[in-house]
Amino acid sequence: MANKPPDRNLAPIAQKLRVRYAKRGRLRFSSHRDFQRALERALRRAGVPMAYSAGFSPHPKISYSNSAPTGVASEAEYVEIGVTRHCDPTKLRDELDAALPEGLDVIEVIEATSRDFSARLEASLWEMEISAPTQEVARAVEALLGSAEVLVERMTKSGKRVFDARSAILLMESVSGSAVTAPAHTQMPPECVILHVVVRHIVPSVRPDDVLTALKQVGTLEPRKPVRVTRLAQGPLSEVSISIEDPFDPDRVLV
Amino acid sequence: MTDQIVEINNSENINARQSRERGTSVFPQLEALLPLISKPIQYVGGELNAVTKPWEQAIVHWALMYPDAYEVGAPNQGVQILYEVLNEQPDVLAERTYSVWPDLEALMREHQVPAFTVDAHRSIADFDLLGLSFSTELGYTNMLTALSLANIPLHAVDRDDHPIVVAGGHAAFNPEPIAQFIDAAVLGDGEEAVLLISNIVKAWINAGRPGGREGVLLELARTGCVYIPQFYDVEYLPDGRIKRVVPNRADVPSRITKFTLMDLDAWPYPKAPLVPLAETVHERMSVEIFRGCTRGCRFCQAGMITRPVRERSITSIAEMVENGLEKTGFEEVGLLSLSSADHSEIGDLARNLADRYEETQTSLSLPSTRVDAFNVDLANELSRNGRRSGLTFAPEGGSERIRRVINKLVSEEDLIRTVTTAYGAGWRNVKLYFMCGLPTETDEDILQIATMAKEVIRAGREVSGRRDIKCTVSIGGFVPKPHTPFQWAAQLDHEATDARLHKLKDAIRNDKEFGKAIGLRYHDGKPGIVEGILSRGDRRVGNIIETVWKNGARFDGWGEYFSFDRWMESAQYALEGTGVDVDWFTTRERDYTEVLPWDHLDSGLDSEWLWEDWQDALAEVAVDDCRWTPCFDCGVCEQMDTEIQVGPTGVTDLPMPIPRVSPVLAQ
Incomplete structure (x- = not known):
């Protein structure tokens, strides 16, 4: 009897919305699970009419794609939500942003009018602030780009894994100017290099950590401080210009 | 180092x-x-x-x-x-x-x-x-x-x-x-x-x-309600007991009184509960529905030191639930207190809240429940929308005799009736909480826990017609606490605690018919001894704490960091020359004339009443709850010139809040 989940009038999904959000400042130390809990609570606070799954412990219909690792900031994280009544994307953006703690900031909400969103996230642009002399960084970058293969080791859920980090790296260059992540009050230390790196999403994924491991292995790079990393963009890869396009573009065209 | x-x-x-x-x-x-x-x-x-x-x-x-x-x-x-x-x-x-x-x-x-x-x-x-x-x-x-x-x-x-x-x-x-x-x-x-x-x-x-x-x-x-230890000197007798505690400054009072907030409705905090990003032990919001408890369980320090009972009105509780959910987005609300089903208007409260949140994903829970079939009805009411957490009951003692000693007035019949209701209502797992090492306890009292658990499963199988029902028995070691009738009691040493628990484990495991349906959770007796030193210790225990900390003790509540040996070695070093040792603080029974380290700190309880209650415990005499029976002079109300603050408020139906229109809907 009571072992059957209770009958609920589960309203069907009336609309799907895609959310781009940022993970900034001290909240870059939140894990994916931390964000999930925060988002579910924020959706409730914002009064979003979420669709729920059936069963003993119903879950709101949310799909997460490709979240940045704990400790890494991001300007381009994406989730998709299913709601039971039509929502205004602009209002949803404002309310959800207000309901989330500062540092988890909603950038844009768009109605999903296209399919296969996750497949569109082909590559990421990472920004890395490396506290090391320019020459040292340049040598390491040159050595890495000159290698056909750089094997790195990482602990995964299924144990230690060795894989190539080089082939996924499509672009790596130092840029001038201050980094996105640098707080306004801090001055850029004299010996700090900002790298932009475009990495293709492959399996196993090559994360910013793996890129740094690769740099340390082929060069003699020894950053003086932990490297700050920010994902600036993720989306479809333009193979010609090696740049990232906006994954919301297909949805925008149809609206 | x-x-x-x-x-x-x-x-x-x-x-x-x-x-x-x-x-x-x-x-x-x-x-x-x-x-x-x-x-x-x-x-x-x-x-x-x-x-x-x-x-x-x-x-x-x-x-x-x-x-x-x-x-x-x-x-x-x-x-x-x-x-x-x-x-x-x-x-x-x-x-x-x-x-x-x-x-x-x-x-x-x-x-x-x-x-x-x-x-x-x-x-x-x-x-x-x-x-x-x-x-x-x-x-x-x-x-x-x-x-x-x-x-x-x-x-x-x-x-x-x-x-x-x-x-x-x-x-x-x-x-x-x-x-x-x-x-x-x-x-x-x-x-x-x-x-x-x-x-x-x-x-x-x-x-x-x-x-x-x-x-x-x-x-x-000088306020008389803030204790400044350095303004008091402790003098000891040659045998190590305390001679007296005296102020060493002029006009510093010799006794310090406790703070008691009388009108909970005037203090509806937290108004904006914190929502941590990190995962925590309680992923829910809590609303405190009353403070204090007069059940009179003799082991329970919380129930003794937080008297008198002060209820929050059901109107105020409902407002706090509503407001808190809006401010936090939590999906579970715990109705917090020392024994939540004892709120005088809990039935109306549960019904109202269940009505209000029936069509939502919000779940409600009563974190502490006593052994009473009424509690199962409450739990059913609160889980109407389908979300069911486990049901926990705390008979605390395995035998009728020991339950009279600790004043936990639950009969075996009550328990069987309660769990029968629970299993009959579809709950599959019931958790039972007991203590080991209670004053006057024998092996027989602890072995009764096994008998009781088997009866629970037998009754559960009968009422549900199923074989897959379970019960989990959790056992905590008893530590005598200050300001309770057991403050004079001898704590059971950890070897005896462990031996008793092993006998219980064997009695459950060796039972072919029920053994597999009963889960048993317990810890060894060692951490309880350290808690015992710290609970009833005097100023000499400070040296143990400092020594053990310097030797690396951290996070003593966490099994992976706790080291009993480090504590015992540090205690031996720190107590050298004092004439007292760990056993003196823990397994020694005190008598009425002994000055206890906390005697100058006033919890409102009359020490003569505490002693009489201790004598009643030894005589296996139980006392009732003063909320429903005449006052038995614990001293709190008299000293504070107050009385218990309970309903009825006359309110049975709470107004339903005006449904909030979602601000994100498309026009």
Whole structure:
């Protein structure tokens, strides 16, 4: 009897919305699970009419794609939500942003009018602030780009894994100017290099950590401080210009 | 070893503290360490509903510490309430801090990052007051870690312009073991206490700090409700017992009274509960539905020291639930108290709340329930929308006899009726909580737990017609606590505790018919002995705490960090020459004439009544709950010139809130 989940009038999904959000400042130390809990609570606070799954412990219909690792900031994280009544994307953006703690900031909400969103996230642009002399960084970058293969080791859920980090790296260059992540009050230390790196999403994924491991292995790079990393963009890869396009573009065209 | 580290850090960092402007953030230094440690999110703050104020805006600055890991401390109601009450004051600022794990502690020492608050990452040493909430004595070593990381001298008498260290929480009802480390202790409800202290400290600061540190401590002591241990001398008898405790300053009162908040409806805190980003032990919002308990369970310190019963009205509870959900987005609400089903209007409350949240994903729970079929009805009501947490009942004692000793008035019949109702209503697993090591307990009393559990399964199988029903038996070791009728009792030594539990385990495991349906959870008796020293210890125990901390003790409430041997070795070293030892503090029975270390701290209970209740326990005589039967003179109401505050309020139906129109809908 009571072992059957209770009958609920589960309203069907009336609309799907895609959310781009940022993970900034001290909240870059939140894990994916931390964000999930925060988002579910924020959706409730914002009064979003979420669709729920059936069963003993119903879950709101949310799909997460490709979240940045704990400790890494991001300007381009994406989730998709299913709601039971039509929502205004602009209002949803404002309310959800207000309901989330500062540092988890909603950038844009768009109605999903296209399919296969996750497949569109082909590559990421990472920004890395490396506290090391320019020459040292340049040598390491040159050595890495000159290698056909750089094997790195990482602990995964299924144990230690060795894989190539080089082939996924499509672009790596130092840029001038201050980094996105640098707080306004801090001055850029004299010996700090900002790298932009475009990495293709492959399996196993090559994360910013793996890129740094690769740099340390082929060069003699020894950053003086932990490297700050920010994902600036993720989306479809333009193979010609090696740049990232906006994954919301297909949805925008149809609206 | 650790000893040296502490000394070095102290001398070096005094300069560091003075060279920095008070109240500035240490986050830049901390940030560099965060990628190197586990779960950095717990140290960054930024929770929803957290408050940060400009340092200069406040005259009085409080750092509030829960001396355990963030995941345990962040949901703590006491800290959240005081944090809000204080921050509502325009010239008071309060920030929170929790214990750092050893990985971060090591890095902080290496890189000289001081103990910090999670809100604005200010150095603890910059604050005027450091308030510590001790739910349990096992946080004492963590306090020393915090003091040393904050570069605050460990001993109160060595402090100068450092924060005033104030202890509160249930463990503060006997603060003698930490007397040398704290400047002050407060007994009872914190809301009015922190405001009183803030006002005294503010006046003292505004007046140019007359009399220096001692000046403000004297002001606090003279109120008669703030205990300043250094103003009291303890004298001992040749046999090691306490001779007397006397004030060593003029007009410092010889007894200290507790704070009691009478009108809960006037204090609906927390109004904006914190929503941590990190995962914590309670992923829910809590609303306190009453304080105090007069069930009279003789082992229960909480039930004794929080009297009288003060209920929140069901109207106020419903408003707090509604408001809290809106402010937090939590999906579960716990209706908190020492025995939630005892609220005089719990039936109406449960029905109203269940109606209100029936079509939502919000679930309601009663975290503490007593053995009563009515509770199952309540649980059914609250889980109407389908979300079912487990059902827990606490008979506490295995035999009828021992339950009369501890005054837990539950018959075996009650229990079987209750679990039958639960299994019949579709619950599949029922948790039963017991204690081991109770006064007068024998092997037979503990073995009765097995008999009872088998009966529970038998009854459950019968009513449900199923074989897959289960019950989990959890057993905690009994530790005699101050201000209870068992404060005179001998604690059972850990070898005897373990032997008794093994017999119980065998009795359950060897049963072919029911053994597999009964889960058994227990811990060995060793941590209970350490808790026992800390609970009923006197000032001599302070040396044990300092020694064991210097030998590396941290996070004593956590099995992976707790070391019994380290505690015992430290105790032997620290108590040398005192004539007393660990057994003297734990397994020794006290008599009526003995001066107990906490006798000068007034919990409101009449000590003669406590002694009579102890004698009744030994005679296996039970007493009723004074909410429904005449007063039996525990002393609290008389001393406070008050009476229990319970309904009925006459309100049975709560107005349904106006449904909120979702602000995000398309036009």
